[in-house]
Every structure is written in C-alpha cells, then in structure tokens.
Amino acid sequence: xxxxxRRPWGLAATTAAVTLFILAPMALSVxxxxxNNYAAGWRGGITLRWLHEVWTQYxxxxxxxxxxxxxxxxITALLGVPLAYPLARSxxxxxxxxxxxxxxxxxxxxxxxxLALILAYGSWADFRQxxxxxxxxxxxxxxxxxxxxxxxxxxxxxxLELEEAAATLGAGFAQRFVGVLVPAVFPxxxxxxxxxxxLSVGEFNLTWMLHTPLTRTLPVGLADSYASMRxxxxxxYTLVFFAVVLPLIWVLQLAARAVEQKHGH
Amino acid sequence: xxxxxxxxxxxxxxxGRRSLAWACAxxxxxxxxxxxxxxxxRLLALPAEQGWQTYFAVLTEPRYLRSxxxxxxxxxxxxxxxxxxxxxVGLHLGRSRMAASRLLLGVLTLPLSFPGVIIGFxxxxxAGRQGLIPNLxxxxxxxxxxxxxxxxxxxxxxxxFSLPRAIGAYAAAARAIDPALEEAARSLGASRxxxxxxxxxxxxxxxTLACAAIVFATxxxxxxxxxxxxxxxxxxxxxxxxxxxxxxxxxxxASLSITLxxxxxxxxxAARRFGGLGMGQA
Numbered sequence: 001x002x003x004x005x006r007r008p009w010g011l012a013a014t015t016a017a018v019t020l021f022i023l024a025p026m027a028l029s030v031x032x033x034x035x036n037n038y039a040a041g042w043r044g045g046i047t048l049r050w051l052h053e054v055w056t057q058y059x060x061x062x063x064x065x066x067x068x069x070x071x072x073x074x075i076t077a078l079l080g081v082p083l084a085y086p087l088a089r090s091x092x093x094x095x096x097x098x099x100x101x102x103x104x105x106x107x108x109x110x111x112x113x114x115l116a117l118i119l120a121y122g123s124w125a126d127f128r129q130x131x132x133x134x135x136x137x138x139x140x141x142x143x144x145x146x147x148x149x150x151x152x153x154x155x156x157x158x159x160l161e162l163e164e165a166a167a168t169l170g171a172g173f174a175q176r177f178v179g180v181l182v183p184a185v186f187p188x189x190x191x192x193x194x195x196x197x198x199l200s201v202g203e204f205n206l207t208w209m210l211h212t213p214l215t216r217t218l219p220v221g222l223a224d225s226y227a228s229m230r231x232x233x234x235x236x237y238t239l240v241f242f243a244v245v246l247p248l249i250w251v252l253q254l255a256a257r258a259v260e261q262k263h264g265h
Numbered sequence: 266x267x268x269x270x271x272x273x274x275x276x277x278x279x280x281g282r283r284s285l286a287w288a289c290a291x292x293x294x295x296x297x298x299x300x301x302x303x304x305x306x307r308l309l310a311l312p313a314e315q316g317w318q319t320y321f322a323v324l325t326e327p328r329y330l331r332s333x334x335x336x337x338x339x340x341x342x343x344x345x346x347x348x349x350x351x352x353x354v355g356l357h358l359g360r361s362r363m364a365a366s367r368l369l370l371g372v373l374t375l376p377l378s379f380p381g382v383i384i385g386f387x388x389x390x391x392a393g394r395q396g397l398i399p400n401l402x403x404x405x406x407x408x409x410x411x412x413x414x415x416x417x418x419x420x421x422x423x424x425x426f427s428l429p430r431a432i433g434a435y436a437a438a439a440r441a442i443d444p445a446l447e448e449a450a451r452s453l454g455a456s457r458x459x460x461x462x463x464x465x466x467x468x469x470x471x472x473t474l475a476c477a478a479i480v481f482a483t484x485x486x487x488x489x490x491x492x493x494x495x496x497x498x499x500x501x502x503x504x505x506x507x508x509x510x511x512x513x514x515x516x517x518x519a520s521l522s523i524t525l526x527x528x529x530x531x532x533x534x535a536a537r538r539f540g541g542l543g544m545g546q547a
Contacts, residue, residue, distance in 0.1 A: 011357040015369075018354045018428065022373050025387035025425070028397060032390055039395055083293035086286040098290065102297050107530040109486025111502050112522035115509060116304035119311065119519070140301045143293065173285045202380040204489040205502075209509075219380035219489070226386050226493050231395060238383055249378055 030242065032235035050236035054225070058237060061221035062244055068131060068217060069200035072138040073193045079139070080146035081182065081189060087147065088154035099151070103144040110141060110205030118209060131215045137206040142196040149195070153188035154181065187260045194252045201245050218245070312520040319516050323524045329504060333524065336501040339416070340484035343423040347480050348473060350424075351431025356465075358432070359439030370436055374429045381426060385493025388413045388422045416498045422490045427480045438472040478536030482529035501525050 033051065037044035083102075087095050105113050117137060122128050153159075159181065166180045182189070204219040211220045218241060226234045312319035323329045354373070358366045376384065392398045392413040399409045412418050442465070450460050488502040496503070501521060509518035 011353055014350065014353040015357050018350055018432075019369065019373065022376060022425070022428065025384075025391055026375075028390050029383075029387055038390075039400070079293040079296055082289035086290045089286060098294065101302070102293070104530070105301055107482070107533045108526035109488070109502060109522075109529060111486065111488050111505055112308070112526045113301065113305070115505070115518060115522050116308040117300065119515065120304035120307050136300050140297070143297070147293070177289075198378050202378055204380040204382050205486070208488070208492070209506075219382055222380065222386070223382045223489065223493060226382060226389070227495075231390065231393075234386055235390065238386060241380075241383065245378070246375075 026242075029235050029238045032232060033237075033239035035232060035235075038231045038235070050232045051239065053233060054237045054240055058216075058218075058221040058225065058240075061216050061218045062240065064131065064216065065201050065218035066244070066248070068135055068138060069197045071135055072142055072200040073196050075135070075139050076143050076146040076196050077189060077193060080143055080192075081150050081185075082177075084147050084150035084154055085177065085181070087151045099148070102147060105140050106144050110137075110203070111209065113137065113140060114206045114209035129212050129214065134207055134210045134215055134217065137210045138200045138203055141203065141206060142199050145195045145199065146189075146192045149188050149192035150185055153185040159184055187256070187263050190256045190259045194249070194256050197252060198249055201248075308519045309523060312516045312523070315516045319520050320523070322517055322520050329521060332499050332501050332504040335498055336485055337528075339419060339423065339498070339500065340481050343420060343427055343484050344477050344481045346420075346424055347427040347431045348477060351428055351476065352435050352469070352473070354428075355432040355435025356439045359436030370432070374433045376426060376429045377433070379426070381487055381489025382493045384422050384426050385490040387425065388418050388494065392418055392421075414494055414497055416496075418494055419491060419496050419498050419500070422494060423484050423487065426487070426490065427484065430479060430483075431476050434472050434476050435469070438469055442468050474536050474539060478532045482532045485529050485532075486525060 031042075032038045034046045034048070035041065035044055036047045036049075083098075087099050114137060117133070117140075118128075121133070127133055162180060162184060163176055166176045171179065202219060203217070204223065207217050207220055208223060211217065216224070222234070222237055222241065225237045229237075312322075318325065323333050358370050358373075388396075390396060392411055394411045396411055396413060399411050403409045446468075447460055447464050450464050455463070486502060487500075488506065491500045491503050492506070502525065505518050505521045505525065508514045508521065
C-alpha cells in the first residue's frame with residue numbers, strides 16, 4: 001500500500017530537512033566570520049582580520065562570561081546543595097512551598113526578574129555597576145536546577161539507609177553530610193553544575209537588563225556587535241562564542257560522564 | 266550512653282533533620298528572599314501607585330493588547346509546528362539503533378546552548394537586508410525579499426530554538442517506549458495507523474504536553490531573538506523593554522511583566538499538574 005510504504009520515507013525526508021534547517025545557519029555564520037566580504041562570499045577571499053578585531057574590542061567579555069559562569073556554579077553549589085537536604089528529607093508542606101518558590105525564576109521570563117532586581121537595587125550604585133549585580137541574577141535563575149537535581153538524588157532510598165548506617169556508627173550531622181551524602185550525590189552535583197554553567201554562559205534575557213557598559217558578558221557583547229557592527233564582525237564574534245564555549249561545555253560533559261562512570265550505579 | 270543502638274541512630278537523624286536541616290536551608294532561602302522575593306514584591310506593588318487600572322493596561326490599552334495577542338499567536342503557531350516536526354524527527358532518530366542517529370541527535374540539540382541573540386543573527390545572515398536568500402533570489406531574477414524582520418523571520422527563528430528541545434524530548438520518549446506493545450499490536454494485525462494512534466499516542470501524551478508548555482512559555486518570554494531581529498511584529502517582551510528603557514514608564518513595564526510572568530507560569534503549572542513535567546528554561 002502506498003501510504004504504509006511512504007511513511008518512513010516521509011520521516012527520513014523531514015529529518016533531513018530539519019537537519020539542514022538547524023545546520024545551515026551555523027555553517028553560514030562560521031564561514032561569514034572568515035570571509036573578507038560576506039556579500040562577495042568565498043570569492044572575496046578569507047581572512048582572520050575580523051576575528052582579530054573582535055578579540056581586541058570584545059575579548060574582555062569572553063573572560064567575564066567564563067568567570068561569571070564559574071562563580072555562578074560555585075555559589076549555586078554552596079547555597080543549593082545544603083538546601084537540597086531538607087527538601088529531600090522533610091515531608092512538610094513548608095518544604096514543598098520552598099521548592100515551588102525557588103523554581104519561580106525559571107517559570108517567569110528573565111525580563112521580569114531583571115526588572116524587579118533593577119527596581120529594588122538599581123539605586124544602590126556600587127552594586128548596580130558591579131559584576132555582582134549580573135552574578136546575582138544568574139544565581140537566582142540557575143539555583144533551582146542545582147537544588148532540584150541534587151534533591152532528587154538525595155531522595156534515593158539507599159541514601160537514607162547509608163545515612164542511617166553512618167549515624168549508627170556515631171557520625172555527627174556534619175560528618176554524615178560532608179563525608180557521606182555529598183560524595184554519594186557527587187555525580188548529580190556535577191551534572192547540575194554543567195547545566196548551570198551552560199545556562200549562565202549563554203544567558204541574555206536577564207543580563208541585557210542587568211549589565212552596564214563596564215559589566216558586559218559574551219551574549220551582551222554579541223547583541224551589541226549585531227546591532228552596531230558589520231555582518232562579518234558579528235559572524236566572527238559568533239565564531240568566538242562557538243570556539244570558546246562549545247569546547248568548554250564538551251570538556252565539562254566528558255568530565256561529568258567520567259565522574260558518573262567512576263561512581264557506577 | 267548507648268549511642269550505637271540503631272534506635273538512637275534513627276532518633277539522631279530525626280533530630281538532625283529538624284534543627285540542623287533547617288539551618289542548611291537558611292543561606293539559600295535568605296539569598297532567594299533578598300534577590301527574588303523582595304524585588305518581585307516591589308514589582309507587584311508598583312503598578313498600584315498609578316491606580317488599580319494600571320494592572321489591566323494590557324487589556325484596556327489596544328496597543329498592549331495587540332502586542333500580547335501577537336505574542337500569544339506567534340507562540341501557539343511555533344508550538345504546533347515544533348511538536349509536529351520535533352515528534353517526527355525525535356521519534357525517527359530515537360527509534361533508530363544506528364550510531365549515526367545518536368550523533369545526529371547530539372548535533373541537532375546543540376542549539377540548546379546558544380543565546381537567543383545568536384539565533385536572531387542567524388536569520389539576519391540568511392534572510393536579512395544583505396542575507397543569503399535575498400541575494401540568491403535576486404541572482405535568480407526573483408524579487409528581493411528580506412523576510413528576517415517580519416513575522417516569517419520571527420516564526421522561523423523561534424522554531425529554530427524550540428525544535429532542539431522537542432527533538433531531544435521525543436527521542437528520549439521513543440527510547441522509553443516498550444517495543445513489546447507495538448510487536449503485540451502488529452502480530453494482531455493492527456495497521457501502521459492504528460499502532461500510531463493506539464500504541465504511540467497515549468504513551469507520548471505526557472511528553473507532548475510537557476513539551477508544548479515549555480515551548481509555549483519559552484516563546485512567550487523570548488527576548489534576545491526578537492531584540493536582534495528588531496522585528497516589525499512587536500512581541501510583549503520588546504514592548505516591556507521599550508516601556509522601561511525608552512519611556513521610563515516603570516509602572517507600566519511592571520504591569521506588563523506581571524501579565525507575561527503569570528501567563529508563562531500558568532502554562533508550565535498546568536502542564537505539570539496534568540502531565541508531570543521536568544524543568545524547562547523559560
């Protein structure tokens with residue numbers, strides 16, 4: 001029958017079309033960053049001059065983004081891992097409310113959170129003009145990913161048994177938490193950290209509102225170059241994003257997988 | 266004291282849970298209260314300073330209502346197209362056992378880590394004033410139409426950042442489906458269409474619902490993509506941004522933000538209530 005025979009072909013063709021749709025813009029943008037002149041295409045010759053220009057004008061934003069993302073990971077881990085413990089162990093309505101509340105910054109658009117932060121703290125100039133302002137926004141937005149991933153790991157029944165065994169052997173609360181629970185959920189912490197890093201490094205909706213000319217991140221610089229520079233520079237800058245951020249994420253992914261395999265479940 | 270008896274250990278954990286466990290929550294809760302709850306409370310109260318009707322500006326002011334409806338219409342259209350294409354590609358790749366499919370899946374979900382501004386720029390390169398497609402069209406003797414800045418450009422760009430999420434979700438769902446069920450249906454002589462309707466659809470319903478909510482909420486709140494495209498089709502986040510930065514109309518910007526936030530939150534909460542949903546990136 002024609003309809004039964006056609007369907008797999010239809011799926012394959014759709015997959016091919018979607019693949020082209022996803023890959024073509026990436027390829028176009030990478031090549032445009034290396035072309036002398038986008039309008040002339042490859043015939044115009046290739047150059048590294050746009051990359052160089054991006055590096056001199058926007059190089060600082062790359063470092064700023066990586067440092068902010070790393071700081072966001074550290075702070076969400078320091079705040080989020082301890083919070084995950086009572087959320088995982090308590091059955092009270094209060095903890096359910098806390099978990100619900102801290103997830104709100106993900107459910108609500110970043111623009112709204114950024115407006116709220118500016119309205120509340122915008123007049124505190126030292127804070128408003130520092131990277132700390134951007135950092136605070138990133139932590140609020142990414143904290144739920146850390147908390148919920150780690151809390152889910154802590155809820156596993158064998159961890160409850162492990163914790164009870166440690167207590168039976170006389171381990172105090174701090175000893176149980178740092179010596180037993182944290183190592184046991186370490187793979188979850190690492191995978192949450194990867195998520196937090198990825199979100200922070202690409203964050204724009206909040207950051208565009210929170211930044212100042214002296215506190216620009218990579219996505220903010222990108223938007224600036226798209227609006228005010230020639231296409232080749234915007235493309236070269238996008239290429240810098242791909243070249244710096246994607247390998248970093250891949251390395252972190254490999255590390256996360258290695259940790260998981262070492263723990264082996 | 267017999268601190269090593271199991272009963273006392275359980276009590277010790279219970280005691281630890283009550284006092285120390287709550288101490289664990291203090292830093293995060295304090296941080297969240299200072300940098301989200303308090304600022305949002307201020308945001309919620311701000312429109313009242315200009316009278317209660319400010320909360321309903323989105324309904325009473327035709328300009329804002331139009332912006333809301335345009336955003337919602339665009340988001341619904343993108344969500345439907347995403348589910349259709351994402352399901353086709355995700356199921357196709359998720360069911361395949363080939364290593365190439367795994368690799369392709371990895372490539373197709375790559376854009377999840379791109380900021381929205383990059384995706385806007387992609388469509389400027391493709392279909393902007395100096396874009397590839399208008400150039401090719403002109404070379405072929407057709408009319409030059411830079412569609413990046415209108416509804417079509419916005420639709421395609423939103424589709425671009427939505428598809429990877431749906432493809433990933435449907436591929437994961439396809440792998441989780443029990444093949445024995447389909448096998449049984451086939452051995453009983455069910456047609457391909459019957460299998461799709463009676464075996465696949467019910468099992469994919471939770472994924473579809475969750476995906477729809479996340480994609481819809483993400484489209485409603487997306488700012489970077491529309492900002493880069495400087496679209497003629499104005500969406501609500503851009504309206505809010507303009508009210509805040511260009512007109513310094515803080516109360517109105519707050520009121521519109523509340524409308525937008527309640528809409529995306531409600532969509533996600535509804536999906537979670539009816540389908541058990543993980544977390545998306547709004």
